[in-house]
Amino acid sequence: MKAVTGRTDHVVVVGAGLAGLSAALHLLCAGRRVTIVERDPLPGGRAGRIERDGYRFDSGPTVLTMPHLLEEAFAAVGQEMSRRLTLRPLHPAYHARFADGSSLDVHTGAQAMEAEIERFAGGREAAGYRCLRQWLHELYRAQMGRFIDTNFDSPFSLLNPDLVKLAALGGFGRLQPKIGQFLSDERLQRVFSFQALYAGVPPARALAAYAVIAYMDTIAGVYFPEGGMHAVPTAMSQAAADAGATLLYGQTATRLERVGDRITAVVTDRGRVPCDAVVLTPDLPVAYHLLGGRPRRPVALRHSPSAVVLHVGTDRTWPELAHHTILFGAAWKQTFKELTRTGALMSDPSLLVTRPTATDPALAPPGKHTHYVLAPCPNTTVGPSAVRWTYLGPRYRDTLLRELERRGLTGFEDAIDTEVLVTPADWAARGHAAGTPFSVAHTFPQTGPFRPRNLVRGTANAVLAGCGTTPGVGVPTVLISGRLAAARITGLPGATRRSAARPLPEEKKGNPA
Known part of the structure; x- marks a missing residue:
């Protein structure tokens, strides 16, 4: 794994969204001094908060899955997530209503979901669901460690044994036809394929590998934090502050100072923050503007x-x-x-x-x-x-x-x-x-090693994090992106493998199977 070269004692993280806070916590774990610069008066970024007439609205994502990634971020600074954040599992995870008047509860437990599908569409579809569930498990195992939770240095990084497993599972086919191999009811096909829209690709054209999002939603479980989704960045920022990070709110990064290929300071509208390395989490056009240019790509980003x-x-x-x-x-x-x-x-x-x-x-x-x-x-x-x-x-x-x-x-x-x-x-x-708040679409030329890289060419000490870079869009992947960015700075690839080594989320939580 390639890493930032030279001194990295003090890292400035631009943006206190989920990616920036994840990066900060993992950098603190590695002994770095961290300063977070955030333009808004509160943490959160996309996961912000709107208060109006006594109502509190989450301005960004509303679906939280894979909470073990949050647990890892808090554990990086020696804290327990449960002491700062209360997550409530949702039962059902979703309720689906269709144009023909039918409706379906989407459960994460296998027995409950089988029974619901049998009520909804009959025993044959319930049997298909059992096979689909097993396939989603295998897909998750094949993808997480090698294709999602990893820093790619080149397309050749794809050449590993899990690539063969993913191909054998049909991961490089199309999502909707693959789901159709298990479920013939078109309504059920929608329930397990609409998640492709999160990745910005229609289910008929998305890679079947993106069914891993359906795994996260319909098997690993959906949660809601007490206090709303904004409670997540609030808790993460408090944990970072307690671990020694400096948080500068209400300061917009306006430019980066550099000497040669090294960023030496982040300049804001309120001052100058010297640094040995920088993590940039704004959307790609803003990050590239700060860096003074954008990488060349043969085809424009979609x-x-x-x-x-x-x-x-x-x-x-x-x-x-x-x-x-x-x-x-x-x-x-x-x-x-x-x-x-x-x-x-x-x-x-x-x-x-x-x-x-x-x-x-x-x-x-x-x-x-x-x-x-x-x-x-x-x-x-x-x-x-x-x-x-x-x-x-x-x-x-x-x-x-x-x-x-x-x-x-x-x-x-x-x-x-x-x-x-x-x-x-x-x-x-x-x-x-x-x-769009969903950033760069996950078409094949914009996925994995072909997605905008988090290690920035032309600079020796700048790294990207967030949904525009590796591994992509969604709360779990954005949390991973922060950890991957931290690994680029610390040079500790082992830190990027923690989630892959853990049991599957439902196995850990003991969901009924």
């Missing part, structure tokens, strides 16, 4: 679809909503064509509705409720520009409310106390390329 998010505080809720509810539309292939090719808004949308107060009522005033409505939409390179979204946003908000009413959430608009609408224009204003 970005994932974006999302419109409507945060709503209401005076009532709807009993059919679980903590996470997926409202599938009738269209499927057409939806992905609109999102990734034609740039049109979904003509028959599939929506994620999250109700955090189902698990933590303290996130709203007494007797009130919070709802998070996510509607995937094209990014600004294939769909409406950020400028157009400024005008389109309010109209699309009305469209979403009508759609929720049509899907059975009667009286939704009348129940609204307060709301916050977030569109691609807002993501673009935060510095997210193509107006």
